[in-house]
Amino acid sequence: MAKPLLVRNVPRDICSWIDQRRAQYNMSQQEVVLSILDKAVEADIELKLPLFSGQPQILERVVPQTLPFTFIDLFAGIGGFRAALEKLGGRCRFSCEYDKYAKRTYAAWYGDTPQGDIRKVKIADIPNHDLLAAGFPCQPFSIAGVSKRQSLGMAHGFKCVTQGNLFFQLATIIEAKRPAVLLLENVKNLKSHDKQRTWRVIQERLNELNYWIFDKVIDAAGWVPQHRERVYIVCFDKKAFPAKPPFEFPNPPEGERPKLLEILEQDPDPKYTLTEHLWNYLQRYAEGHRAKGNGFGYGLVEDLTRIARTLSARYYKDGSEILIPQGNGKPPRRLTPLECARLMGFDEKKIVVSDTQAYRQFGNAVVPKVVEAVGRQIMKVLFWKLSQEESLFCRAPRRKRATG
Numbered sequence: 533m534a535k536p537l538l539v540r541n542v543p544r545d546i547c548s549w550i551d552q553r554r555a556q557y558n559m560s561q562q563e564v565v566l567s568i569l570d571k572a573v574e575a576d577i578e579l580k581l582p583l584f585s586g587q588p589q590i591l592e593r594v595v596p597q598t599l600p601f602t603f604i605d606l607f608a609g610i611g612g613f614r615a616a617l618e619k620l621g622g623r624c625r626f627s628c629e630y631d632k633y634a635k636r637t638y639a640a641w642y643g644d645t646p647q648g649d650i651r652k653v654k655i656a657d658i659p660n661h662d663l664l665a666a667g668f669p670c671q672p673f674s675i676a677g678v679s680k681r682q683s684l685g686m687a688h689g690f691k692c693v694t695q696g697n698l699f700f701q702l703a704t705i706i707e708a709k710r711p712a713v714l715l716l717e718n719v720k721n722l723k724s725h726d727k728q729r730t731w732r733v734i735q736e737r738l739n740e741l742n743y744w745i746f747d748k749v750i751d752a753a754g755w756v757p758q759h760r761e762r763v764y765i766v767c768f769d770k771k772a773f774p775a776k777p778p779f780e781f782p783n784p785p786e787g788e789r790p791k792l793l794e795i796l797e798q799d800p801d802p803k804y805t806l807t808e809h810l811w812n813y814l815q816r817y818a819e820g821h822r823a824k825g826n827g828f829g830y831g832l833v834e835d836l837t838r839i840a841r842t843l844s845a846r847y848y849k850d851g852s853e854i855l856i857p858q859g860n861g862k863p864p865r866r867l868t869p870l871e872c873a874r875l876m877g878f879d880e881k882k883i884v885v886s887d888t889q890a891y892r893q894f895g896n897a898v899v900p901k902v903v904e905a906v907g908r909q910i911m912k913v914l915f916w917k918l919s920q921e922e923s924l925f926c927r928a929p930r931r932k933r934a935t936g
């Protein structure tokens with residue numbers, strides 16, 4: 533039995549297409565619409581799915597494991613971003629890092645020596661890219677005089693007061709190259725740094741540059757056995773993404789959390805054991821602080837089925853933030869560089885620098901597994917955009933929408 537069907541909000545161009553067919557075939561509007569529906573049912577055509585709204589499970593299934601895209605790696609360190617983005621199908625077109633030891637590691641691991649000081653890089657030497665990745669150093673901005681300049685009509689937002697700052701260098705590159713996506717990482721206190729001014733300036737500038745901004749503090753403890761909170765900032769160019777993309781930060785993988793025990797070497801070199809002298813000193817120092825009611829203490833990991841404190845760039849000094857007990861009255865030991873690589877979730881590669889430099893490099897790095905998880909969420913947005921564009925190409929040639 534036939535049923536009536538009411539369709540509202542039919543776009544004008546579709547209405548005029550129906551009218552043309554009515555005139556051409558001398559049919560009523562109902563006959564034309566029924567004939568189209570009949571053909572659609574017969575061919576069992578695929579519908580344009582709203583990939584994000586209401587159908588996230590479909591998207592999960594269809595997003596490929598890798599997607600070809602290009603990226604640049606700024607303040608590259610030992611390439612925590614690169615290690616992750618290459619796994620997602622990314623191809624690095626440019627990198628920059630000024631520390632000679634970090635460059636040495638980067639060259640050994642990725643076969644590519646980064647350019648030096650970002651302040652000396654010529655914009656023209658940076659190739660175009662889809663994604664810009666950067667774990668930029670956190671520096672205060674001088675905002676004195678902003679309101680004065682603005683009242684004199686001189687300033688364009690914060691642009692004029694950020695000269696010389698490394699974030700400003702980054703912003704200059706973003707403005708010139710306009711990558712579709714930015715993936716930035718920083719210490720958690722970026723948001724509270726300098727009475728929140730630093731974060732305010734960064735947001736203002738990214739807004740000025742016309743990017744959608746998403747940010748979240750993520751603890752890497754869901755991916756590696758280490759408490760490591762960092763702020764991740766993901767931005768999408770509003771020119772490429774006129775509507776706000778449905779980006780969401782990842783959740784840690786389900787199941788049991790990684791344990792410190794899993795990354796320890798079986799037979800570490802005895803040179804990593806603390807000397808009696810240093811161990812006594814650390815205990816006395818901690819005791820002194822405890823007596824004064826202060827919180828300072830070394831980080832002896834009593835329970836190896838738990839996670840470590842944050843590995844910092846100063847771990848090379850005394851290793852006191854993460855100490856592994858050894859029993860039998862022996863002083864504890866610090867982590868070996870190989871264990872630090874595992875603690876950060878890097879694939880095991882040859883360490884080509886001294887222990888001191890290796891500790892600094894791992895302590896400064898981003899956790900590739902977290903970048904990979906964030907990158908997969910970015911890929912969903914890119915794939916969603918690509919499939920939207922593709923669906924326009926795959927069907928009948930795009931018709932211009934009537935206006936008015």
Ligand SMILES: C[S@@+](CC[C@H](N)C(=O)[O-])C[C@H]1O[C@@H](n2cnc3c(N)ncnc32)[C@H](O)[C@@H]1O
Binds near residue numbers: 613628630669
């Ligand atoms: C927080 S670390 C980034 C680490 C990196 N994300 C990784 O996974 O190893 C910041 C890096 O910026 C580098 N850096 C600082 N100032 C720089 C400059 N002016 N030009 C190039 N690199 C710079 C430092 O040497 C350091 O390696």
